[in-house]
Amino acid sequence: GQSLEQPSEVTAVEGAIVQINCTYQTSGFYGLSWYQQHDGGAPTFLSYNALDGLEETGRFSSFLSRSDSYGYLLLQELQMKDSASYFCAVGRRAGNMLTFGGGTRLMVKP
Amino acid sequence: NAGVTQTPKFQVLKTGQSMTLQCAQDMNHEYMSWYRQDPGMGLRLIHYSVGAGITDQGEVPNGYNVSRSTTEDFPLRLLSAAPSQTSVYFCASSYDDSSSYEQYFGPGTRLTVT
Numbered sequence: 001g002q003s004l005e006q007p008s009e010v011t012a013v014e015g016a017i018v019q020i021n022c023t024y025q026t027s028g029f030y031g032l033s034w035y036q037q038h039d040g041g042a043p044t045f046l047s048y049n050a051l052d053g054l055e056e057t058g059r060f061s062s063f064l065s066r067s068d069s070y071g072y073l074l075l076q077e078l079q080m081k082d083s084a085s086y087f088c089a090v091g092r093r094a095g096n097m098l099t100f101g102g103g104t105r106l107m108v109k110p
Numbered sequence: 111n112a113g114v115t116q117t118p119k120f121q122v123l124k125t126g127q128s129m130t131l132q133c134a135q136d137m138n139h140e141y142m143s144w145y146r147q148d149p150g151m152g153l154r155l156i157h158y159s160v161g162a163g164i165t166d167q168g169e170v171p172n173g174y175n176v177s178r179s180t181t182e183d184f185p186l187r188l189l190s191a192a193p194s195q196t197s198v199y200f201c202a203s204s205y206d207d208s209s210s211y212e213q214y215f216g217p218g219t220r221l222t223v224t
Binding site: 002004031033041042043044045048050087089091093096097098099100101102103 | 143145150151152154158168169200204206211212213214215216217218
């Protein structure tokens with residue numbers, strides 16, 4: 001089977017840094033993706049790690065350790081608009097056939 | 111490009127009714143998939159397709175059928191609606207190769223079964 005664990009809720013203040021962790025147990029692992037979803041909206045792609053290490057895209061970075069079955073999403077210089085749910089997802093083919101975690105609801109406070 | 115479009119946006123069904131959720135994409139993506147998202151939860155894969163004429167089951171396929179007669183369209187059919195199928199349904203598409211990691215999601219269909 002497949003399972004992904006991430007915290008259900010995180011709260012941080014504007015301008016701060018927050019890290020959202022994800023641990024996984026899967027078969028057929030190709031990589032770890034992160035998606036953002038605002039209330040009532042569709043998931044949108046943030047990042048993908050196929051290899052160990054850190055990927056940086058603007059204020060967002062994502063890290064993967066395949067040996068530890070662990071990854072995280074790092075959000076810097078938090079803005080109010082970053083309040084959303086964040087999902088990690090394991091790809092069982094390159095980038096697709098995704099298995100999603102339960103999501104982490106991030107609340108950014110002034 | 112319109113991206114991934116889904117119709118209808120909202121739907122209420124009675125138990126036992128059938129209906130088809132429509133999904134279309136104009137990005138010439140080979141890979142298309144259907145997910146359902148229950149309140150406060152992640153998305154679960156229902157069915158997917160790696161190209162026209164090819165479909166396969168995901169994690170939660172029971173009660174749903176799909177077909178893929180063209181690259182653009184990937185409809186999801188509910189055979190006999192049940193209250194347990196009340197959910198938000200998302201269609202997604204992507205290129206089906208090892209260099210493409212991003213799935214593009216449609217706006218979703220919010221389905222209530224009474």
